[in-house]
Amino acid sequence: MNDTLRIIEERVSLRRYSEKEIDKETLNQILYSAMRAPTAGNMMMYSIIVIRNQEMKDKLSVTCDDQPFIAKAPVVLLFVADMEKWHRYFKLSDMDAFEEKRGGTYSPPSKADMMLAVSDALIAAQTAVIAAESMGIGSCYIGDILENYEIHRELLNLPQYVLPIGMLTLGYYEENFKRNPRSRFDSKFIVFNEKYKNLTDEDIKEMFGEEEKKFVSNNRYGAENYGQMFYGRKNGSEFFKEMRRSVEEMLKNWKY
Ligand SMILES: Cc1cc2nc3c(=O)[nH]c(=O)nc-3n(C[C@H](O)[C@H](O)[C@H](O)COP(=O)(O)O)c2cc1C
Secondary structure: OOHHHHHHHHOOEOOOOOOOOOOHHHHHHHHHHHHOOOOHHHOOOEEEEEEOOHHHHHHHHHHOOOOOHHHHOOEEEEEEEEOHHHHHHHHHOOHHHHHHHHOOOOOOOOHHHHHHHHHHHHHHHHHHHHHHHHOOEEEEEOHHHHOOHHHHHHHHOOOOOEEEEEEEEEEEOOOOOOOOOOOOOOHHHOOOOOOOOOOOHHHHHHHOHHHHHHOOOOOOOOOOOHHHHHHHHOOOOHHHHHHHHHHHHHHHHOOO
């Protein structure tokens, strides 16, 4: 196994950090690596917000579904999908006149642009994850940045065509930290050849078989199987309700 594969194999989402600070040079290397990531049309439809301020981290640890470890990470990186800069540039480039000459009208950022900007932001984020790992720095994505859109927009000064998409906590692994990599589904349920494979009900049951085996019936959701328990904990929970509401608001705001 080469070094890159080993780093990928050994990475875990890190939610406890050593006291060691991340110095400027190291952080710059992580940011530089993120910016070397592939990006649609070389447009870099994202921005990276570096958050070290304790008050800001404290606030985010509450607004992102009360996850106190966020406040304890030395650095938080927020990757925002960003069409604002291109939209402004197109406007400054007199796109309305250009389109009029061509008999068309200027298209402000569309949902297609949004999809590409979200892809760009997350690809850059994951590149930062791997760069950080290679220097002994662990990370954890915070999906709950998708919640409370209005609060985050205000808090982080986000204009119309900028969406908070990927948040990462960063910090060094503690000495003697015991890595416990989480299992994954078997590749036969994930990797298909040439065309999508619609799994049978039996396949689906087999896919979740390992989790079902570990299911305990006296759980706090009153669930009778693993599916019900998972849904109760995640997709059917209060925080997910907020995430659904917040994302609808983001989509509404990205007018086209
Ligand atoms: C998009 C995304 C959102 C996530 N959000 C959170 C989160 O809000 N809080 C958290 O503790 N972990 C979060 N995680 C980490 C996952 O729980 C973790 O990746 C998963 O359990 C697999 O574990 P591993 O990363 O250690 O392999 C998120 C991961 C991704 C990719």
